[in-house]
Amino acid sequence: MSATSQSPEVPARGKRADALRNQQTLLAAAAAVFVTSGVEAPIREIAARAGVGIGTIYRHFPTRADLVVAVYRHQVEACAEAGPTLLANAASPLAALRQWVDLFTDFLVTKHGLANALQSDTGGFDALHTYFVDRLVPVCAQLLDASVDSGEIVPGTGPYELMRGIGNLCIGRNNDPAYDPRRLVDLLLRGLQQPR
């Protein structure tokens, strides 16, 4: 497969100074463009914003997913690390799950087009989906299992299923006053609670 193996935060030694500089410049430019034009913005737009050639962006981030992952790595990590913390501090496992889901939902809603990209079958977004799943599903699983164990939630729903459901609910323009993803995510969580 293609390179998710990049480690932009702690770049390998021996790289040329200009390469490292460009890498940072690109990340900043991409972050800025993602905010205004969404994660599906034309590569050329990002390259232009960074003031580099198209070749450079492909060299550093062979796949669109690599770039997106690099840009949002911090926040995904934060979300992942919040899981155990919330579980330890919240009043109940379900409360922790709720808080975590809120975190996750906010993340998706505020990143223009990210939820779409996670499900998009087109583009080079496969690695993005994989990264999210690998990093967050275990966290979600822990919260979910704990909530089942505490009897606050009925068993039978897997962490991937839940996360993808939430992700899907966050797809689409988020400026629409008639559709608030958070409300529906809440409904979904209610559905997980045993009514009887």
Added chain:
Amino acid sequence: MSATSQSPEVPARGKRADALRNQQTLLAAAAAVFVTSGVEAPIREIAARAGVGIGTIYRHFPTRADLVVAVYRHQVEACAEAGPTLLANAASPLAALRQWVDLFTDFLVTKHGLANALQSDTGGFDALHTYFVDRLVPVCAQLLDASVDSGEIVPGTGPYELMRGIGNLCIGRNNDPAYDPRRLVDLLLRGLQQPR
């Protein structure tokens, strides 16, 4: 806006015979291509399948949405008409709502990429979204209101909200054994029932 005003089923009089023939040919070709390549299949592919030029397809269906709407019109109508019938025959309003939602879900799940298209901000899919909303939201509203009136569901959720939530849950590859849209839709419906 662009033409959803086409009425392919009862074509306006005065149209030329070859035009009518091509219209039908195109609908058939599009239906076939949609099954194999999804509703986002290249226009050229549909044109080729129908044995017509690109110009012809654009003349008959200026927007991608026009073509999709024309292809699925029958099924959308059927779904719309099923609403009142179910409400009249089911054991309870909630039962009717459930059955209708199943119908709607099946429709989306079996039409490759349709759910995606309904939310896609790109492409000429706006009219598609509009058509679905105009035709089905009132039906859903009737079922929803009845269910609220019967006390089986908590108030506060709008028909558009619900339908879009369901639509969103149906987005993505439906061959994935780890994600069954129907299960999550069911969860959402459970969430609508008053837990207390």
Added chain:
DNA sequence: CTAATATACGGAACGCTGATCCGTTTTCCA
């Protein structure tokens, strides 16, 4: 400090897709 070499850069170029536009062909009616 300079030369040699690896490394990185830039952007031209190719393929695919959507959309338009106009010369040609077909239909149909007077």
Added chain:
DNA sequence: TGGAAAACGGATCAGCGTTCCGTATATTAG
């Protein structure tokens, strides 16, 4: 049957992703 109106076909333009290679730059050996 002749000719205008309607429809057709596909060449063509524009946008985007992706590849590729000649050129420029950093690094290091001497």
